[in-house]
Amino acid sequence: MPFLYLSKDGLKELLSKLYDWGELFWVDGSFEGKPRLARATKEAIAKYEVPALRGVEPVKSLVIPPKQKVAEYPGNLDKDIEIAPKKRAIFGIAQCDLAGITIFDRVFKDDPEFVDPFYVERRKGLFIVTIDCAKAYPSCFCNLVKGKPFCDPGDGYDLNLTPVEDGFLVDVGTPAGEELLKGTGASQATDSIIAGRDKLRAKVTAQLEKQNAQFATEKTYIELVSEVREEPASYRHHGSTCVECGACTNVCPGCFCFGIYDNDAGDGRYERLMTWDSCQLAGFSRMAGMLNPRLRIAQRFMHRYNHKFFHYPWRYEGWPSCTGCGRCVDNCMGSIDMRATLRDLTVESVEDMLPSPSPKVAEPEAGK
């Protein structure tokens, strides 16, 4: 499939088609300041602006809701359940959010033994339009964790857009994407438009490399975390300001740990709920008799990093379950920067570590 060029009017056309096709969510750049995830309305299509960076919210609630009913009992009513995927589109997500969905896919959809029917139902009906990042937040570090500020064919999008002069370069990922593009006036892209895309990608990649240079390590984060056995001082140093709010795991597009709870639904029936949970909270691994293998904050801190950079890649072909979106950095009540913690893993003395709490990282000056 050749690259296509879509005009700004063509984009409105595409959004209208998606709106009619199914339920439409988008990351909207027209908010003051930062792009936000929202449900699309027909009226808002006219003033919709594509986001220049990732949304404030991750899109994970669209595939794993914060709370969902997964069973009702007794009575073998829903042991085998009917799944009927609903048509739903998310428009304008960044690579770090698509990578998050891929992280979930491996666990909930592609497991050879235990497949989550509720996840599959949501995932199967999902139409994904990704967009290249035109800028990066100071907290973004996808380049350090196998990510990038744009998507490549094979990453799993239906359509990918790159903002170029006066419009968009479109890469079609699936037949469904091709179908929806019909009637939007998309035309063959010229070489100069394709060159514009490459230039943008190179620019944002360079910015990421520059702002993250101070956190770069000789070995990859995965190698570093996987090699550690004893609790490194970095987890105590950087974890010391954690107030156990759980924000880091809630905003994370790669965090999926959950709990299962049962409720009385009345009339002799009971419902089983699956809810997001957070490994940073003490109750997460507490056992009967108040035994807790992760009693201290540093232990739970280490557990979160281990899951992302050791346990997950160990099980899933070397992929981390952190996409480097930086949301945990932006939202931490204790001003903890994940990159600083990782960078200091092999540093023995606290004096040689980056400061805790982490100062905000300054964005490199534009154009440099």
Added chain:
Amino acid sequence: MSEKMKNIYYPIDAEVVDVVTETSTIKTFKFKLSEPLKFRAGQFVQLTVPGIGEAPFTPSSEPGESTDLEITILRTGRVTDYLHDFIKPGDPVGIRGPFGEGYPFDKFKGKTVLVVGGGVGLAPMRAGIYGLFQNIDDYKRVSIKFGARTPNDFCFTDEFDTWAKKPHTDLKLTIDRPFPGWTGTVGVVTVLLDDLDVDIEDTYVISCGPDIMLKFVTLKLLDLGFDPFHIYLSMNRRMSCGFGKCHRCNIGPYYICKDGPDMCYGEIMNYPNVFG
């Protein structure tokens, strides 16, 4: 575009048919399942108490495929207290599973199997022992060592004689402190390992009990020269899903629910907080 899929969160219906008091804190619950459940020795299930919640237990009944299932339960918290206080024959419950790998009996062929259990740890061990008895001639010897706080804290005492009479099987008991009328060994379960008469290199160990017991049993075995890869421990960890997704029960990269719950000590020994 709709299709049918299995709901992995759904418990199959079961009914309590009998409740047997084993000790002051342990009861065995006997269930009739609405459909047969097939499990291997060492595998566990999630037991649902309607509206109260789920907790993981290793059945104490014979491995295989059946609609009969027994679970022996120590009271210790929300779900288990409710079971002890309120659940009676005729009550509905739910079962999800089986989960986990179970014991690697294939590895034990031609070897001695040392079974070390303490407290309520005897419950899961009974399924293991029944499993060994199913093919007792596959093993050189089965040597069982059980410990409890007092003589009244052992469960399954009425079966001990039958077990000891099985071919090439022996059973030894100990209690923590002297007790009126007890003439046997006194001391925690590791004292039964003091004068071990097995060929250590040719022996595999399976053990289940509280974390603290597992720790001292393991240290003792290593001291005696056991290969860490010959020691299988039933690990205790908080669990929600039972199938390697909720990420509570891990030790290092291993999931106790999926790769265990009986973990080869050699594989987990280098990770933090093995014994809590």
